Amino acid sequence: MPSLPVxxxxxxxxxxxxxxxxxxxxxxxxxxxxxxIFDYTSLDGASMEEIAGALGAFIATRREEEDxxxxxxxxCHSIGSCVARYLxxxxxxRTRNERVRQLIAIGPPNNGSSLAELFCDPVxxxxxxxxxxxxxIPRNFDPAADVIVQACxxxxxxxxxxxxxxxxxxxRYRILCAENITxxxxxxxxxxxxxxxxxxxxxxxxxxxxxxxxxxTDSVLPGADMEILPSDPAALEKDAGQYCHLQLPRA
Numbered sequence: 437m438p439s440l441p442v443x444x445x446x447x448x449x450x451x452x453x454x455x456x457x458x459x460x461x462x463x464x465x466x467x468x469x470x471x472x473i474f475d476y477t478s479l480d481g482a483s484m485e486e487i488a489g490a491l492g493a494f495i496a497t498r499r500e501e502e503d504x505x506x507x508x509x510x511x512c513h514s515i516g517s518c519v520a521r522y523l524x525x526x527x528x529x530r531t532r533n534e535r536v537r538q539l540i541a542i543g544p545p546n547n548g549s550s551l552a553e554l555f556c557d558p559v560x561x562x563x564x565x566x567x568x569x570x571x572x573i574p575r576n577f578d579p580a581a582d583v584i585v586q587a588c589x590x591x592x593x594x595x596x597x598x599x600x601x602x603x604x605x606x607x608r609y610r611i612l613c614a615e616n617i618t619x620x621x622x623x624x625x626x627x628x629x630x631x632x633x634x635x636x637x638x639x640x641x642x643x644x645x646x647x648x649x650x651x652x653t654d655s656v657l658p659g660a661d662m663e664i665l666p667s668d669p670a671a672l673e674k675d676a677g678q679y680c681h682l683q684l685p686r687a
Contacts, residue, residue, distance in 0.1 A: 446471060446512075447512040449514030451574065452513065452514070514545070517541035521539070536604075547590060616646075630642040650681055
């Protein structure tokens with residue numbers, strides 16, 4: 437008897453929405469792979485722990501609706517990866533009640549977000565937010581009042597909890613990152629094709645080794661497989677913008 441397709445749970449990122457998966461879901465449908473789309477846009481102001489709890493409840497509900505008890509795959513974008521990791525590693529890390537075959541993270545800030553930290557810098561922050569206003573962040577954005585931004589700062593208690601728990605040995609982790617390997621400024625025009633990268637000691641620099649929002653150093657996770665996109669540099673000359681952070685799930 438052929439095995440049933442493994443459902444894929446899709447988790448969007450911060451200030452994003454399920455529409456980011458509009459190119460992936462048709463591909464899943466073509467192969468009869470169930471797509472369980474988690475939407476937490478209504479949880480604005482909720483903590484990472486609360487959103488992770490909502491994700492757990494969502495998965496439990498879908499399992500009951502589908503009468504499915506097998507493994508799941510999870511595909512996340514950006515901070516959605518932190519939400520999923522918090523559920524599986526911190527909340528469920530000891531009991532491992534949730535059966536997860538693999539977790540695919542697209543542009544994840546696994547080590548905390550350089551941008552989240554820079555947003556809160558009293559000197560650099562206003563210039564950074566000014567460049568991204570209306571593109572990546574909403575107008576009148578206040579990082580000090582944003583619970584998720586604070587949770588994703590590298591020195592936060594949330595990120596410390598993820599570091600302490602570490603990845604689960606029963607889950608295969610795959611990370612997909614983009615880099616502007618041809619130094620094309622149209623890759624992410626807000627930063628002339630570069631990405632802000634926080635360095636040790638609180639220093640920062642602009643690098644092409646990122647997707648415009650998340651530098652590669654933010655994404656590296658020991659024990660996880662990593663793939664850099666695009667595999668063919670010519671793709672950046674054809675349409676560089678499709679590989680930036682905002683469009684990467686659609687690439």
